[in-house]
Amino acid sequence: MSESGNIKILGLSGSYGLTSKNGLLLQLALADAKSCGAEIHIWDLVEKPLPLVGAEGSWEDENVKEFQALAKSCDGFIVSSPEYHGCMSGVMKNTFDWLHFDHVSGKAFALMSTLGGQINSNTLNQMRICVRWLHGWVIPEQVAVGKVKEAFDDDGNLVDEELRTRVAKMAESLVNTAAWRASSVENE
Numbered sequence: 702m703s704e705s706g707n708i709k710i711l712g713l714s715g716s717y718g719l720t721s722k723n724g725l726l727l728q729l730a731l732a733d734a735k736s737c738g739a740e741i742h743i744w745d746l747v748e749k750p751l752p753l754v755g756a757e758g759s760w761e762d763e764n765v766k767e768f769q770a771l772a773k774s775c776d777g778f779i780v781s782s783p784e785y786h787g788c789m790s791g792v793m794k795n796t797f798d799w800l801h802f803d804h805v806s807g808k809a810f811a812l813m814s815t816l817g818g819q820i821n822s823n824t825l826n827q828m829r830i831c832v833r834w835l836h837g838w839v840i841p842e843q844v845a846v847g848k849v850k851e852a853f854d855d856d857g858n859l860v861d862e863e864l865r866t867r868v869a870k871m872a873e874s875l876v877n878t879a880a881w882r883a884s885s886v887e888n889e
């Protein structure tokens with residue numbers, strides 16, 4: 702929880718940069734979470750890269766320590782990954798691999814993916830499995846954006862209004878679930 706008692710949500714992208722399609726999608730979902738009263742944070746890998754897990758010096762990396770402390774302080778997560786060869790990106794998996802039970806167990810997750818081609822659920826399903834292994838709670842609402850090159854206008858908004866509503870509903874569900882999980886964890 703934030704100091705003011707608001708639910709804290711952290712956005713994680715499986716692409717570098719906030720102007721990547723996943724960066725844009727994540728910012729839309731986080732803005733929706735903010736409208737629902739959440740305090741929002743985003744981890745920008747350009748500003749603070751996370752080393753590959755196990756690379757020399759990675760266990761003592763200052764960015765990793767900061768990332769894990771921020772994750773631990775948050776109540777819920779919105780995660781967005783591009784699909785690469787039918788899987789979540791390696792960047793996304795590496796980010797998940799820096800998280801442990803201690804940081805995310807019992808907390809709510811919302812999942813999104815982007816694809817250059819037609820929509821499928823490969824990346825969403827893989828991330829669902831990954832979060833389950835971290836003992837997180839993935840909400841049923843999820844978003845996949847296909848043909849992603851044409852999906853955003855010049856202002857970074859989704860062209861498809863139904864899809865935009867879907868993102869907003871997902872974010873609302875995430876904030877509600879995160880609040881419920883936070884009160885459950887508090888009472889455990």
Ligand SMILES: Cc1cc2nc3c(=O)[nH]c(=O)nc-3n(C[C@H](O)[C@H](O)[C@H](O)COP(=O)(O)O)c2cc1C
Nearest residue numbers: 716721722723783784785786787815816817818849
């Ligand atoms: C290495 C690589 C593999 C990709 N594999 C797929 C794929 O299997 N299916 C697909 O629909 N798009 C694929 N794409 C397209 C990406 O999904 C697309 O560029 C990405 O979702 C755009 O998001 P971004 O701007 O956040 O990177 C691939 C792109 C790259 C670079």
